[in-house]
Ligand code: SAH
Ligand code: SF4
């Protein structure tokens with residue numbers, strides 16, 4: 001591969017925010033080799049599918065997309081146009097490895113999440129050698145060290161991966177196998193990247209990790225820093241108005257982090273804290289290592305620090321052995337907490353995980369019925385939460401242009417999308433907005449003109 005010959009790169013990203021972040025990093029690494037990112041596969045020289053393996057449906061989508069791309073490539077070649085390299089990255093690449101090249105021999109490169117810094121080399125090898133190239137190692141060198149960041153412009157709300165991998169081995173989950181062991185980046189590297197992002201236009205940073213609150217990075221003072229400590233240091237970064245973090249595990253919700261919610265104004269009063277189930281026996285079988293009561297205690301402590309704390313969560317229904325009583329316990333927990341936003345799934349047995357071979361798998365129909373019951377309540381809670389903000393004045397960070405001329409879209413501290421008439425305001429402004437109406441997926445509001453000299457809290 002020759003640098004400076006301009007080629008086009010299309011990346012399609014599936015799965016979690018970590019994949020979104022990784023896609024940007026891959027694009028940056030390939031930019032140094034002449035690749036410009038484009039937003040369609042149609043004429044791209046290189047297409048990367050950055051994939052997700054979390055549920056069966058997510059993984060199957062990848063193979064159907066690969067089939068579509070293969071037909072596109074054949075058509076282009078038949079029409080005498082340039083060819084297309086096809087790479088698969090992410091968690092399906094890691095989980096399938098060689099099997100992917102057996103099932104889809106037309107794929108040029110298969111690269112796992114810890115080997116992205118080797119992508120240019122893999123592409124060069126593909127140009128020299130016949131057949132698909134594969135790298136699903138967990139190398140000793142960190143991809144973060146090998147992929148220096150070059151942020152020229154940042155969205156107002158940016159992602160920053162601080163921790164990767166998982167040692168928790170929940171019995172339903174593939175992540176420990178696809179992402180490897182828990183690794184935290186040094187705090188100094190995180191702070192340097194945050195400053196770069198802010199200089200490039202970010203006003204909000206969401207710290208990412210499969211277990212972000214399990215963060216334990218080397219601090220510049222020679223000590224190990226927790227996430228709470230890191231958040232406090234980030235709050236010192238000039239120009240950074242808002243800090244968020246995701247995804248947290250209830251087990252790692254320590255006192256320092258909970259206190260930070262009360263003491264660090266930049267830390268938003270919204271937390272995604274997946275509970276999965278409200279039944280202690282299911283939680284135990286899932287290897288979550290907390291009880292429903294533990295979860296409720298954490299919520300209480302968080303609300304003790306920030307009475308306006310809003311929570312979102314993930315739920316799995318139909319985990320092996322889940323009885324009607326177990327499911328009823330989940331419904332009770334939902335009623336007790338009141339969630340602002342939620343994601344709920346039918347249990348999907350994943351090859352290689354302990355759950356997949358457990359006896360007492362739950363029937364699909366039962367899973368569907370429970371999911372419908374749960375989602376009806378969760379949807380009603382989300383609606384009630386959003387409706388309760390109508391009439392309130394909330395700080396909104398304006399993030400992007402809306403669909404109509406002059407319209408801007410921003411977010412409240414509680415991650416709700418709000419449409420406003422932009423008049424005199426710009427993307428990146430933090431404004432006070434009176435919420436006027438609530439729609440199924442967003443709110444609308446009116447920007448209030450600040451009193452001269454008024455400081456707007458994040
Ligand atoms: N690290 C996070 C979750 C990452 S996966 C945590 O510990 O909570 C995101 C969500 O996908 C999980 O919270 C879970 O609800 C869901 N999920 C993971 N594996 C699944 C499976 N096998 N079947 C159904 N849902 C699953
Ligand atoms: Fe998966 Fe559990 Fe690790 Fe979350 S904590 S990534 S659910 S194994």
Ligand code: F3S
Pocket residue numbers: 014015016017018019051052053054090091174175178179210
């Ligand atoms: Fe999916 Fe991998 Fe993220 S399995 S949810 S892309 S860590």
